[in-house]
């Protein structure tokens with residue numbers, strides 16, 4: 001018996017010693033691992049934190065409360081949601097796998113430490129977690145090292161693809177961007193332009209004022225180039241004083257020269273370096289994809305060649321690779337300047353073309369058509385200047401001049417009792433995009449004491465279809481002030497029926513191109529009949545433009561179109577002629593012709 005007790009005692013002592021050793025081993029392991037232990041009793045919601053858990057976050061041992069809320073409150077706001085979710089997910093697994101997650105925790109001094117928590121939970125027989133134990137490891141150093149490595153890698157990559165002085169793309173990156181641009185242009189069937197820019201006499205600045213000044217000049221040029229191009233246009237410094245710009249989605253070849261001019265203008269302001277006032281000029285060569293090359297190599301080579309041509313033409317200018325394009329660009333530049341002068345000098349006059357009801361032979365209104373009365377060249381027709389006025393935005397001013405003059409004229413004719421009918425005015429897309437259009441119209445009407453019912457605005461079908469939703473919005477505003485709306489050049493702009501129904505228009509004008517060969521051309525006959533039927537079904541008035549012969553009128557009247565504008569009745573005529581015509585009122589007593 002005594003032996004048995006002795007044996008049990010010594011067994012107990014051995015077990016106790018083993019337990020002590022185990023505890024010690026465990027403590028050593030925890031201390032050695034430098035991790036913070038946590039033990040969460042999910043039944044009482046109490047949490048045990050090991051001393052390291054607290055010191056890891058800069059707290060004294062025993063300073064942190066023993067609650068799970070304490071952990072939650074120390075989490076970084078950006079990580080709180082995911083940290084909670086991860087714990088919830090793990091506890092919902094009923095014991096499968098291990099818990100592991102990384103988040104940031106706030107230290108006592110307010111810094112943030114990156115922590116990886118790992119642990120395992122104990123689940124009861126119902127699968128409910130009752131205890132959750134694990135370690136927190138501070139991985140801040142590792143994260144910082146990784147960040148530093150990433151930063152170094154990015155820096156190296158940046159340095160390999162960028163110019164060290166200006167931070168612009170270098171030749172390698174630009175060639176890549178150009179190739180990407182060409183691929184996209186092939187896919188979209190679009191064009192792109194490459195501008196090759198070289199500073200004139202840059203070497204002299206470097207030689208006389210030193211490289212540091214030269215560097216400052218290059219940096220200022222870079223800044224100004226960035227301020228001039230769109231954010232999506234790629235700029236590069238190929239080396240020395242050579243820069244390139246890539247313009248994608250080029251709408252017209254001439255847009256490239258417009259940008260070239262803008263750059264020249266931007267760089268014409270002096271650059272001040274160390275009290276030196278430096279005047280820089282540049283020579284620009286332009287190549288266009290696909291016209292002047294289909295590969296990056298050819299486009300660069302040809303833009304470079306064009307730039308040399310610009311140098312040989314006396315510097316401070318731009319040249320396209322193709323001489324024809326350069327000539328067109330200069331013509332455009334000259335035309336733009338002349339148009340601006342013409343606006344200033346009030347050289348635009350309004351002609352009026354009458355519109356008749358071909359059945360009653362009565363005048364129903366007239367269209368105002370602009371003419372440019374150039375002092376030396378005489379009368380210039382819209383086809384020669386409207387496209388440039390549209391692309392430069394000058395059309396807005398021209399249209400407003402025409403509107404003001406025509407509205408005032410109409411008001412006068414009405415006051416004189418001349419019954420001029422409805423005044424049709426052309427409305428360009430640019431005008432439609434102006435936020436102040438309706439205010440302008442209201443002010444013009446009020447200024448001239450003109451009634452909105454006398455007016456009709458024409459907008460071409462093509463323009464409306466460029467952005468139908470926007471057009472519907474603006475046209476509705478015009479409609480709401482009582483001005484009628486007509487869709488011009490109908491048949492050329494591929495209107496969709498659904499839009500046509502939603503546009504607040506009251507009239508369709510069949511385009512001249514479908515009238516020209518009537519009544520002989522079978523296709524034009526079918527089209528004009530279909531357009532008339534369409535207008536009728538939508539309850540719209542219909543006018544045929546460009547009628548020149550009685551046969552055309554007969555055919556159209558037979559098929560339901562009664563209102564006409566065209567040389568058969570009259571060409572557009574100046575104010576004096578129109579006034580004389582109105583005064584005669586010949587149509588008032590005229591016999592109806594097609595009854």
Ligand SMILES: Nc1nc2c(ncn2[C@@H]2O[C@@H]3COP(=O)(O)O[C@H]4[C@@H](O)[C@H](n5cnc6c(=O)[nH]c(N)nc65)O[C@@H]4COP(=O)(O)O[C@H]3[C@H]2O)c(=O)[nH]1
Pocket residue numbers: 353368369370381382383386395398399402426427428458488489512545546547548565566567568572
């Ligand atoms: N061959 C032929 N032609 C005829 C006949 N009847 C009329 N025309 C011409 O057809 C054009 C009708 O004007 P549009 O379709 O609005 O086409 C106009 C219009 O889109 C635009 N335009 C004219 N004035 C203005 C304006 O003040 N502002 C805006 N934005 N555009 C204008 O320029 C275009 C051309 O104007 P115009 O040269 O005056 O040309 C006018 C007119 O002279 C005919 O029987 N035979």
